[in-house]
Amino acid sequence: MKAVIYSRYSCENQREANIEGQVRECKEFAERNGYTVLKIYADRATIGKNEDRLEFQQMLKDGDKKFV
Numbered sequence: 001m002k003a004v005i006y007s008r009y010s011c012e013n014q015r016e017a018n019i020e021g022q023v024r025e026c027k028e029f030a031e032r033n034g035y036t037v038l039k040i041y042a043d044r045a046t047i048g049k050n051e052d053r054l055e056f057q058q059m060l061k062d063g064d065k066k067f068v
Contacts, residue, residue, distance in 0.1 A: 003035040006059055008043035019044065 007022035019042045030037050039062070041055040 001035050002038050003030055004038055004059060004062075005030075005040045006042075006056065007040070008053065008055075 005023055005026040007019050007026070009018040023040055023042070027037060029035075039059075041059045043053040043055045
């Protein structure tokens with residue numbers, strides 16, 4: 001199966017390590033479950049309630065183009 005990873009952290013008090021940790025866990029999950037990760041999207045210091053997140057929107061556009 002094909003998959004993408006989306007990660008984010010919500011405030012400037014969090015660090016890049018938050019993104020790295022999320023991605024690492026998602027990659028491990030994908031490997032254990034037979035997924036092929038095609039792309040990683042990451043938004044930094046953005047609020048989850050806001051759908052104007054750049055990488056989130058790019059992920060949706062890529063999905064519309066049948067990227068996955």
